[in-house]
Amino acid sequence: MKATCYGKIYRIIKRLMDEGKDRFIIYPFGERGRLVKRVLNESFGITEQYLFDKVASEDTSCRVFAINQADGMDLNGCTVLLASDNPNIYSDVRHQAIVSFSFEAIVDLFSPSFFYDPEVYYDTSYYSKELPSYTRYSLCESCMKEIYAKGIKGAVAELGVLKGEFANIMSMCFPERKLYLFDTFEGVKEEELPREEAEMWDAMQLKTASRYFRNVPEVETILRNIAWRDHAIVKKGFFPDTVKGDEKLAEESFCLVDVDMGFYEPTKAALNYFYDKLAPGGYMFIDDVRHKGVYSVRQAFEEFCEEKKPGYSTIQYADVGLAVVSKPYHK
Ligand SMILES: C[S@@+](CC[C@H](N)C(=O)[O-])C[C@H]1O[C@@H](n2cnc3c(N)ncnc32)[C@H](O)[C@@H]1O
Structure with a gap:
């Protein structure tokens, strides 16, 4: 176990050094932090710039600063090695890291998240800026930064998962949170749709979508593509049933919910159900609110806005449009 861990840390630091980085901070300085220090000192002959932990401490071999001392220190050019794989403190460690250091300087050694991981390397720059999905992905990343920076707790949910592409982005952004996945996981058959639903779609769009929705892989296959699938909770069937x-x-609160089912009834139900469960400072994405050819989501969203009067903004991309609703945040 230790050897694998040592090797993993070694590979990441080697890669960072190949990129020209040579000034490192280690945070937090627990068991994993000590191992990172050993790798730096012994394998690379580098002494770290600073060590940070929750509280300051000092012994003959090293000085550890309290994380709240970071503000005001000159840390320019330093790379922060986030050294914890303890899921119980992950949210707090991440929160502290984001508020104490520059986000871009943080390298998360143990998480396949947007912070960096050599095995499952992933960040939004990986996607072409031309790709329509990029808008959603980068929006998810921005909200994630806000959520961790403000210390907002809560689970994450997607309604309408299809093959799990966006669910995986959510999982990457929120590796330690519960991820609720709502879908029939069997698509939705056009002939089973109530007439009112079908009429809210352009006929050709509906044919294409229902063919597309039908071609859904098994749940197990979808889960294999989700980074932190152990945290996924699959809710198979028709929402809101x-x-x-x-x-x-019913007791859960949420920090981010993506609503992407395409139909009026479930969308309306999801907006009402999840808006009430959104933590202060949490976000809800509603896909397809400006879809050219699908009017169901727009109608559900407009009615919801009329009733609940949430704060929101819309972003037009690729003929579909996305609304971002946020719950007021008070410190
Ligand atoms: C547009 S796809 C979702 C795409 C996915 N969010 C992504 O970005 O990768 C819509 C999905 O909503 C699901 N769906 C539609 N109505 C539903 C309902 N009432 N309950 C559960 N799932 C539903 C369909 O099965 C389909 O997989």
Whole structure:
């Protein structure tokens, strides 16, 4: 176990050094932090610039600064090695790191997240800026930064998962949070749709979508593509039926919810259900609010806005449009 961990840390630092980085900070300085220090000192002959932990300490071999001392220190050009794989403190460590250091300087040694991981390297620059999905992906990343920076707790959910592409982005952004996945996981058959739903779609769009929705892989296959699938909670079936009688879910609060089902009834139900469960400072994305050819989501969203009067903004991209609703945040 130790050897694998040592090797992993070694590979990341080697890669960073190949990129020209040579000034490192280690935070936090627990068991993993000590191992990172050993790798730096012994394998690379480098002494770290600073060590940070929750509280300051000093012994003959090293001085550890309290994380709240970082503000005001000159840390320019330093790379912060985030050295914790303890899921119980992950949110707090991440929060502290974001508020104490520059986001771009942080390298998360143990998480396949947007912070960096050599095995599952992933960040929004990986996507072509031309790709329509890029807008959603980078929006998810921005909200994630806000959520961790403000210390907002709560689970993450997607309604309408299809093959799990965006669910995976959410998982990457929120590796330690519960990720609720709502879908029939069997698509939605056009002939089973109530007439009112079908009429809110352009006929050709509906044919294409229902063919597309039908071609859904098994849940297990979808889960294999999700980075932190151990945290995923699959809610298979028609929403909102799938929330009925779920007491654990009833107690849950959410920091980010993506609503992407395409139909009026479930969208309206999801907006009402999840807006109430959104933590202060949390976000809800509503896909397709400006879709040319799908009017169901727009109608559900407009009614919801009329009733709940949430703060929101819309972003037009690739003929579909996305709305971002946010819940007021007070410190
Ligand atoms: C546009 S796709 C979702 C795409 C996905 N969010 C992404 O970005 O990768 C819509 C999905 O919503 C699901 N869906 C539609 N109505 C639903 C309902 N009432 N309950 C559960 N799932 C539903 C369909 O099965 C389909 O997989």
